[in-house]
Amino acid sequence: MLPLLRVHHIAIIGSDYARSKQFYTEVLGLRIIREVYREARQSWKLDLALNEQYIIELFSFPKPPQRLSHPEATGLRHLAFAVSDIEATIAHLTAHGVAAEPIRVDELTDRRFTFIEDPDGLPLEFYEE
Known part of the structure; x- marks a missing residue:
């Protein structure tokens, strides 16, 4: 058996970084651990915690492709x-x-x-x- 310990984090790419950051921090109340702009990728990376546990990486990328995203779609539910x-x-x-x-x-x-x-x-x- 593979010795997995726990889920480490969930990565999310937002189409509008400021809007997604506001939603996850102000609406859902996740705490910012670290925010970094990665010049080479033209990308923000925001690490977020829930109850002091690292849980979400929020990314921005220039022109990310759309993804079908419904609770019953194939892939992450x-x-x-x-x-x-x-x-x-x-x-x-x-x-x-x-x-x-x-x-x-x-x-x-x-x-x-x-x-x-x-x-x-x-x-x-x-x-x-």
Whole structure:
């Protein structure tokens, strides 16, 4: 068996770096660990943490290609965040102009969840624990 320890990070490329940075830091509340502009690549790299744990690398690149991004599309399905109160989460998102899908209930666990999209349409799930 391969001795994997944990997921190290998730990398996301935004089409508008400033808009994505604002969304992930101000709307979702992730903490900036480090922000670097890489001149050779004409690219920003923003390392973000959740609860003091490194979790997301946010990148910008000149003219990145579009990617099909729906929860049921082939490939990465979505990124999910655990929350303690789904209604409070939706209220916070709504106050920041982010629309959430209607609350669904996981038929296997009876837990409630909802989806939103980041500024580039990446599906993000909020799963109530």
